[in-house]
Amino acid sequence: MSKRRCFGILLGSILFLVCSFSCFAQVLVKRQMMQMGSLFDISVVAKDSVQARMEIDQAVAEMERIENLISEWRPQTQVSEVNRNAGIRPVKVDREVFELTKRAISYSEMSGGxxxxxxxxxxxxxxxDGSMTQMPDSLAVRKSVEKVGFEHIVLDSVNSTIYLSRHGMKIGFGSIGKGYAADRGRAILRANGVKGGIVNASGDLSAWGEQVNRKPWNIGITNPFKTRKLVKVLKIRNASVATSGSYEKYAEIDGKRYSHIINPRTGYPSTGLTSVTIIGPGAEFANALSTSIMVLGAEEGLKLIRRFPEYRYVFLTDTGRIIRSAKL
Structure with missing residues (x-):
């Protein structure tokens, strides 16, 4: 039986999929698309490629539906309406948006903000975007922090409304929205009988089942300090992986890099950790943990992740030290 091997970049420079397959009866069907301003990648294992493409269509439609609910960039979404009415009035939203916001507030509470x-x-x-050449004014940073605070997001469960109590406040789901979309995509495909695949929402992925060769999915975590060297290859079947990192998107000022991951309490970029990868049942929660830990730092981050034993971790510090779960 002839064999083929493939090496497909899946998750940019943070994570990638390593796969190999033989000429089994099943095939691997893949599709890439732009969603939520990022590159998404869906891979499914199926016996019929035509049927597989139809199933992928449904997953893509679900992700588009989600974006039309929660994007803060599309003016017609419910989240945009909430932001426009900050300090003015509560806005009635779909229960799905309400519950996602409620979970986000719980993530804030568990991480101490x-x-x-x-x-x-x-x-x-x-x-x-490369245009920032000097540090922002400290007064401007302090003033911006005044508009930040999950405590000022007021939820009314009876009426399903969200109210931002301060003028100028905004909410956005860039930190967990893609993970939520990955989880929903996986749920749709599994409900339709797809036995295996990966929904990769630009680095936040949810996997299930096995590859065509009946082996687990291999997800590599790269090391930005050592080009082409992997920190770890994860072998997963029914799991999600999310990574937050500071080395792909940053501002460089006077030779120093400043992460795009901001500490909500200070208004300044997080320091201490270069990347945090979380592995567990769901991509949404994994991404909430990875973002939180990037801000908390290694010591406090370990205290947080250890409260959730079903989730595993790989931290990479700014000095290149690797901190990982005993069992991955």
């Missing part, structure tokens, strides 16, 4: 969906109010302070 290291995670906060209202951080997007600071989106004009730090720029990561």
């Amino acid at each position: 290291a995670f906060d969906i209202s951080i997007v109010a600071m989106d004009k302070i730090w720029l990561y």
Whole structure:
């Protein structure tokens, strides 16, 4: 039986999929698309490629539906409506948006405020397009922090409304929205009978089942300090992986790099960790943990992740030290 091997870049320079397959009856069907401003990648194992493409269509439609609910960039979404009415009035939203916001607030509480969906109010302070050549004014940073605070997101469960109690506040789901989309995509495909695949939402992925060759999915974690060297290859079947990192998107000022991951409490970029990878049942929660830990740092981050034994971790510090779970 002839064999083929493939090496497909899946997750940019943070994570990638390593796969090999033989001429089994099943095939691997893949599709890439732009969603939520990022590259998404869906791979499914199926016996019929035509049917597989139809199943992928449904997963893509689900992700588009989610973006039309929670994007803060599309003016017609419910989240945009919430932001426009900050300090003015509560906005009625679908129960799905309400529950996602409620979970986001719970992530803020569990992390002591290291995670906060209202951080997007600071989106004009730090720029990561190469145009930023000097530190922002400290007064401007302090003023922007005044608009940040999950405590000022008021939820009314009876009426399903969200109210941002301060003028200028905004919420956004860039930190967990892609993980949520990956989890929903996996749920749709599994419900439709797809036995194996990966939904990769630009680095936040949810996998299930096995490769065509009946082996687990191999997810490599790269090391930015050592080109072409992997920190770890994860072998997963039914699991999600999310990575937050500071080395792909940053501002460089006077020779120093400043991460795009901001500490909501100070308004300044997080330091100490270069990347955090979390492995566990769900991509949404894994990404909430990875973002929180990037802000908390290694010591406090370990205290947090150890509260959730079903999740594993790989930390890479700014000095290149690797901190990982005893069992991966």
